[in-house]
Amino acid sequence: MTSADLTPTAWTILGFLSLHPRNGYQLRQAAQRSVGHFWGVSYGQLYPQLKLLAEDGLIEPDPEPAAAGAAGPAGGRSSRSAAPWRLTQRGNEALRGWLRRPPEPRQLRDEGLVKLLFSDEAGPTAMLELIARRRADVLLRKELAEQIVPGAHWPKATDRRPQSLLAARLVLAHTLTLCEAELAWCDTAEQLVAEHRGPLADHPPELRHDA
């Protein structure tokens, strides 16, 4: 049970703790902010998983010797926040093992797209509504991502800071690229619906999407 059996949520916890120690609340916040749109972490899983990880000896309470230096606006916890967790040696090893294994295939559940697929009979207005809603969602996602500047506010005193911030930048770029592509799709999609509404569309004779 030492290394391979953890739940996806548990691995995420280890990952975030590998950047620096935090408590449960901070953990969920970090996850929410930085990977929320492609990796949900809910309280319901978080605390039980923390307990399990601690029992397995993969994480432990941080003695937090790092009260050093400037208690700047970012670096220091104000007076007393709850006990942060940190990775143990074994936790670190487990994390590295996980990172080396090939990732699970990505899973997407996009009800909006499904509705769109079936909306031929529902009419162009319904389609436009789905597209508009999607645009709004993507726009929001993109704006949230743009507020992220990879790595800022890393606690100064605490070590363990990754040598580079390349990874964070790559992930950020991924988000932005896909958001932009999806916005572009929204434009074309709206156009196509509009065109279709007008000339009543001659559609090619034989085709196939579902069989």
Added chain:
Amino acid sequence: MTSADLTPTAWTILGFLSLHPRNGYQLRQAAQRSVGHFWGVSYGQLYPQLKLLAEDGLIEPDPEPAAAGAAGPAGGRSSRSAAPWRLTQRGNEALRGWLRRPPEPRQLRDEGLVKLLFSDEAGPTAMLELIARRRADVLLRKELAEQIVPGAHWPKATDRRPQSLLAARLVLAHTLTLCEAELAWCDTAEQLVAEHRGPLADHPPELRHDA
């Protein structure tokens, strides 16, 4: 319990049946092929849901009077296939109601991205591997999508065929657009990792991604 309470899978079933009648097996195949990459439908859910939908009077066995016309390579069921289901009037109404309601927010679980985010310490090779794997996945997804021609092989005799095939085209375009964007990201990402590996990267002083 008539209309609003169905599971996501059940709505998908209704959606596909609204295009034309099919049996469970065909249903799963259609779902797999056309929306598999953004909407999973597994056998474990499928048959129980079919039963429930039938009990609720939203679907019923198709009397299949449509043995008419050419028994071409595509149109006709060869000799005897299993009983197909079709939408009832109430099923159709329920479906339309669902289509009008705003969709659930899309949910993504992308372990590859999470691993990438934590792979700074794992090194450039690990990163490149993650990117390469992603490229392969996306490429496959794109190729599968390209084989789809919206609407072909719709059973000729059966009516209920949507007036347009616009919806299928939009969904297809969505898939292709996003695949291409992701492939472009793979290119840049690989480049960035390579650059980083070389000059040892001067990275800007203060930043922030997770806090």
Added chain:
DNA sequence: CTGAACATGTAAAAGGTTACATGATTTT
């Protein structure tokens, strides 16, 4: 005749989300 594809189901387990419940601390 043999293997592939067709076809339908069940049971168990895993996992996640939501809602509920509670209390401390900090800010207004």
Added chain:
DNA sequence: AAAATCATGTAACCTTTTACATGTTCAG
């Protein structure tokens, strides 16, 4: 003093996935 934020947890529910189990039909 009240409200917001911090903080930790539990329990029920809901779904999906996976594995198992079985039988038929069709093509080579």
